[in-house]
Amino acid sequence: MTDAPARLAGLARPMQHAMNNLYMVLQANLEAVQATLPPEERNAVRLGRALQGAREMEALIRAYLRLGRPHEEGQVDSGKFLEAVRPVLALAVGKPLKVEVLATATIAPPRPEVDLALLDLTAGARGLPPGQPPLLRLDGSAIEVNWPAPEGALEALAELGLQASSQDGATRIVLG
Template sequence: MSRDLLVSFARPVRHEANNLLAALSGTAELMLRSPSSTERDIARAERLRDASARLQALLHAYLALGAPPPADTAPASVIEMMRPLIGLALGPGRKVEVAVAPDLPRLATTPAELQSLVLGLVRSAAEGAACADGIRVALDAAPGGARLSARLEPGGSGPEPAFLSAA
């Protein structure tokens, strides 16, 4: 399947998914506010609300791979949006920490290139994740650009960082 075809479906899928998730979230909220809800109903509604929020974040992150954010999107926003995909690459129940330095220069890397670099580093790091509690994805200022790294925690092991040139 071509990337153009995927991109053409990304926005309509996101729109429809948002409609469906709004229905799920709304139902959960009604269940939580109902005076006749039992403790069991409330627990179910809270799980439904949490699952809806996680599904929404996952879908948005996944669909953004097909239709990346605009070129002027801040690197911190691009990486933060990818948090659910980073978690999937590492495995369930593991912590994902995202740290982006506030003093980054403007980068020549597009959001799509940044997404690809992040996923590549995370997938490489995840190969040794059997004993890891989580992962730390960091984008730090470096001379002439920035350094992107993905390190397993504890221990700090991971692939060689990627260098991103300043614009």
């Protein structure tokens, strides 16, 4: 009998493929109907909201399913990496997460391990004062957040071979 995590990891890639197919049909049909309506019409506005919701739902589910996929490494643009993991990070933060991209770079993060370690890092954002929104800034291969790393988060990132430090209430991680 196989263990559940291994079985779930084996389903992650086919599940993501199936979800992509379903979203493609949904979005294509919504876009086709929207194209037949005058932009100022109330139903066109409603369809626009539905399309935006479908896109956001697709990004969230794609990011979530990536967490269960088997280990993989490959080069990726840091901006594309951040956009892929952002939906689950924003959900885990529990508050609106502001993201700034100053520059991007080519990185090769071990995935899904880095995604999960960044998810652990988001727990620190819950301690921010009410008037201070969480901020994540990407500058090339470095991610900076405006909250301290929770206990164990820096060690988990270091175990993955990443440079990570936390000082003055902020945390910096170099992805590659």
